[in-house]
Amino acid sequence: MKNICTIIAIILIQFVWAQDTNPEKKEMEISFNNLEVPNTPAFILLDEAPTSIQRPNSTRAFALDLIQDVTEDGVLGNLAVEVTPFWMIQHTHMTPEKYYGIKTQEDGSVSQNFFSKLRLASVSAAYMKSADSITNISIGVRTTLFEIKRQDDIKDYKEALLQAQKYLNNSANYMEQYNTQCKIPKPENYRSETAFQEAMLTYKGICDKPEPPRPTVGATDEEIKKYRAAIKEYRLACYCPPDPRDYDTTAQFEAAKEWYEAGLNTFREKKREEDDFTAKDLDVAFKEITSRKPLFAIDLAAAYNQRFFGNTFNDNTAGRFGIWSTLTLSSFLDKKKTNRDYFNVYGFVRYLDDTRRGIFPAANNDRFNAFDLGVKGELEFDKLSVAYEYINRSGDMEGYRSVGTIRYQLINDIFLTGSFGNNFEETDDLVTLFGIKWGINGALQSISIPQSN
Amino acid sequence: MDTYKVDDSAKHVKIDVKVGTTGSAETRVYLDTITADNRICESDDASNGNIPATKAGINRKLFLRTLIVNTSLNFSNIPDSAVKDAIKMTHIIYTLDGGPQGEKPFNNLDAIVNDSDISSVEITKRIEFV
Incomplete structure (x- = not known):
């Protein structure tokens, strides 16, 4: 654990330094420093995230997720990190249009690339220790398979881009x-x-x-x-x-x-x-437009967990594997769209392959499969979101999850989450989670705007 | 003002600019006036003001025209008190080639320095084609 914390601290220091970029250079880029900080798939797999059904519009270069069950001892002892490799690499050929997933045709019309968000896949890893001396290490991956943007949002983005190019050409000399x-x-x-x-x-x-x-x-x-x-x-x-x-x-x-x-x-x-x-005006416009939720999106995530018994490295067994998809439909609460407040409806489907907890070594007949089907409704305001989710589990394991969640953005990079409800198991099924999420922007979390000829 | 001889040929005259400075530099080359219409070339973002040999025009069409090389210097990386010295230590070599005099280097000693705003210092060099 000490080593993990040291590695994370080194990465964080590098990111903080990396954020000190040349301000003159920034004027020629769209900086994405207001991206979302979602729950990591590595936590969601273990049903230990404040919410299991979530579909982020974006992820930051690096995010740290700390969770504590308030009924157990410890202070934010469960930890996960999430990295978006796309923001770790300099994309010299990435244009603002390509990033946003649109293409201007020769006749001037604009077409959507419904699969443009695939490149923003994130990977995550989580550490979690339970009261029965089992240490869970999980890894996960998540991406947006498909999304449909609103025509109004595409039009606004194109207009902001044209304005930015005009500004760059005028301010050259x-x-x-x-x-x-x-x-x-x-x-x-x-x-x-x-x-x-x-x-x-x-x-x-x-x-x-x-x-x-x-x-x-x-x-x-x-x-x-x-x-x-x-x-x-x-x-x-x-x-x-x-x-x-x-x-x-x-x-x-x-x-x-x-x-x-x-x-x-x-x-x-x-x-x-x-x-x-x-x-400054353009920067605000781009941030606002790119943070708008698409009309419809389908996400795909998968995660794998390895269990370690009694703090012994060799005493480990394959834990849970899960693959799931989240469908999201977002609509503005305010028809005029003056406030970016949403009502989001989610559909959730998940396949789980698991082994009974505490069995080591696990034999084939200790493994079982389950199928989750869930829905979620969410009201999302500026910094606050309130949601309720229900997931039914069937197959070799049965149960349900019924959880209310509240999330608040304390400052730009820090988010507080809390949830309360029932979590699948027949006993020990109370969810009382409190978490802190810290999103860290990478130095490469921006796209250059080319000057038009 | 420095001069460079041209002849009646259609051979291209080329300009090469090398900037040595502690600040960051951008260079633009013009003919006759520093306006967008008359800009011949400019330095790349990563070149810090240097311009590799670039065609300025053919000999006979350059006669009695003036080449203006404008270098903008940014010294935001050093304290204001050190900017004056940094300007003095800035050396620019302008090399013309392609005319009857062949390769001929010029320096920035007689260039006009506009340093009334130290956040944006301009060094302007003129060379007349005769």
Whole structure:
């Protein structure tokens, strides 16, 4: 246990460091730091998770799950970790559209890739010790097989993406943008305000005309001299920044440069404020859209458990194996969708292959199979969700699970869960679980937005 | 202002930029004006301002035009008090090739430095094709 904690601590430290990314780089990426932190399949297999029926819309790069049955001794002694390998790898060819599971066709229509979430499969491992000195080690895997998004959500995502690309193209170079619009005379070059105003009228005319024609190679000195005089006048009127060739003295050039830099700095400050606002605004928009639950989804999960008796490594036997699927239908509580509150209905089906607890070594006739069928209703508000689930077990094992669950997001990364009810067994079947989940964002938990041409 | 000779041929003149700085750098190359329409090339994100040999135009069409190389430097990784020294220590080598003078390197000693906003320092070098 001590070694497990040490390994987890090392991983966590790496993740915390990894989150300190370059803020300038972030402006060009969609960062997914608000992903969900669900119960791990490794816990669900053992019927020890606060809820067995759950379908996360997303998972973070790394999550830590601590659970305690409040009727037993100990403090959060059951532990699970969940890792999403997708967020551990730099995806250089992953586009925001591909990640979201949509594709823009040549005719401009958008099609869905119903299987896009397969790549976000997660793996988990759990440690749990029971009162009868049995240590359970479980491993699990989960993915979304299929999902259907709402057309409104796809449209909003596409619009946010177009806005982001427009912003990136515009904010590429402030100096270039400023020069494009600063074609005005420089007042310090004139003796008086009146002279400057008169020049403004004249120069406007110059800038509206094409540049003086350039002589070709081999032109006479006279032609070149004439061209230089004409282009000097044009540059003074129409070019930014000032060109040292156009000023008779260094003092004149320095004055023009000062005038130019003051204008550029004012422009740059204004653009930075606008861009900062735009970047934050876009970040919020993407987070909101990608966190919306799909209309319909089917998840698949599987887990395996090995039991160890009396703290002895060699005294172990195959425990439980389970494979299950969760079907989810989500609808907004508010028809206008101003609040992201949902009513979720789940269907759950699971096959279990298990051995009787406490039998070592387990023979073939100690094993038995069971089939679970369940439903769940959930009301999900901003940070709070309340749910009730019922699962009927049939086959070699019989029983039911009837559990109410409450979940609260304390801060962005920490979630508290509690559940109470009946948990399958005929005796010792009271569920009184309290858990803390900590989701940790990885440094690679983002997708780059390409600049459009 | 530095100059580079061109002839009446259709041979390409190439520009190569190498930036040595303690900050992060981005370089953009223009003809005549620093505007989007006149941008020839720019450095890649990972190159820290360096641009490999890139075509600027053919000899005869560059006559009396001005190559402008603008390098933006970001020194957010060092204290503000050290930025002035960091700007002084920044060396940029601009190399032109393809004209009758062959390969000719230029430095940034006569380049115009806009450091009125130390969070965004600009070094602008002009070379006229004659």
